[in-house]
Amino acid sequence: MSASAPHAHGRTPVRRRGHQHHPRLRGDRLPAPSSPANTTPSKRVTLDSQTDDVVPCVNSVSESQELTRTNSDDALSNPNILEDSNIDDDEIEFDIRITGADSNGSSDDDFSFREERSAGDGAEVTALASDISDDDPETAELAKLRCPSECTEVLAARENRRRRRCADYPGLAFGSSIFASDTMMKFSIIKNELQNIKNTALKRAESEVAALNRRIQLLEEDLERSEERLATATAKLAEASQAADESERIRKALENRTNMEDDRVAILEAQLSQAKLIAEESDKKYEEVARKLVLMEQDLERAEERAEQSECKIVELEEELRVVGNNLKSLEVSEEKAMASREHVEDKIHSLSQKLTQAEARAEFAERSVQKLQKEVDRLEDELVAEKEKYKDIGDDLDTAFVELILKD
Secondary structure, three states: OOOOHHHHOOOOOOOOOOHHHOHHHHOOOOOOOOOHHHHHHHHHHHHHHOHHHHHHHHHHHHHHHHHOOOHHHHHHHOHHHHHHOOOOHHHHHHHHHHHHHHHOOOOHHHHOOEEEOOOOOOOEEEOOOOOOOOOOHHHHHHHHHOOOOHHHHHHHHHHHHHHHOOOOOHHHHHHHHHOOHHHHHHHHHHHHHHHHHHHHHHHHHHHHHHHHHHHHHHHHHHHHHHHHHHHHHHHHHHHHHHHHHHHHHHHHHHHHHHHHHHHHHHHHHHHHHHHHHHHHHHHHHHHHHHHHHHHHHHHHHHHHHHHHHHHHHHHHHHHHHHHHHHHHHHHHHOOOOOOOOHHHHHHHHHHHHHHHHHHHHHHHHHHHHHHHHHHHHHHHHHHHHHHHHHHHHHHHHHHHHHHHHHHHO
8 A cells, every 4th residue: 555545535634743653562563474374364364355556665765765875775675684584563563453454444543554662662753654754854953963874773673583583484475485576676665654753743843842842942932031121010000009109198288288279369469359348448548638638729819819819919908008108298298288188188088097996807817817727738738748658658568469479379
């Protein structure tokens, strides 16, 4: 049967790796046949029925042999060695499994090519020919690193087992009497192919183990970096918590200060309202005083006008008095001449004297009125200056209060 037989039947191959699938642990290793009579017919049928399937496999095996060649290839290609070394128990098991695959055809494991190492080797590798890529660069690199003496050790172990085998073992006589050189060569080629598949699968498994180790190392590095990031984040969280506590404390202090400032602003606003009321009252008083001042100025102007009029009358009276004096002189001169009209002149003088007295009284009253008005004007001017100073002081206090409010805000 060819290596691509499982895919020809359209079934998915099952790949089993690791020591947990070793045939010794699983119990699917077939025992050696008990007598030649039972083994010979099955082997003959297998060889006759599988000749057509084995021949196409020779080309594919030869191509894989060009890529991977071991010490066992040289040993199997020598005819003398093939004649001296008969088929062993592994070849018999392989032939029996191929026959069981043709007769039953019910299990996926029957379509996979298997080879079991000896007890001295102690491992099993199961693989398919279709799953192995000859162009895999990693497999090629691993093939360069493999020890070339492995197959030699396997052959030596098999030779020791063959020598320890009983002389009347039926497989020896059966192999030496039945198999021809061509059939033996085909079995050797198939065996070599399975050996190459095993080595390739082993290399692939080793590469997978190396990849898993690298992945584990990367995961450990990621874990360390994650722990470092976690520690950094924890430290930052602690710093942020401290900063938040400090901010909360500052906020509370500012709130207390704001409350105090609000109380102070309320007091200042009350004082400002009072100052505004005082300023309004001062403005009203100032307006009233200014109105009174205007009235007093008007009265003063009228008094000055009356005083001027009185002065004019006084001048006139003085002029009259001078005229009267002149007249008296003339009368004195002419007293003697006008003795007859003395009484009349005395009456006239008496009347003139009364008029003069009245004029003098009016003049004195005008002077006193002017003095009173002057005093009143002086008093009003003093009050005006005092009110202006009070208004200026109130305005300065208001400006100072506004500046303090602005600076505190």
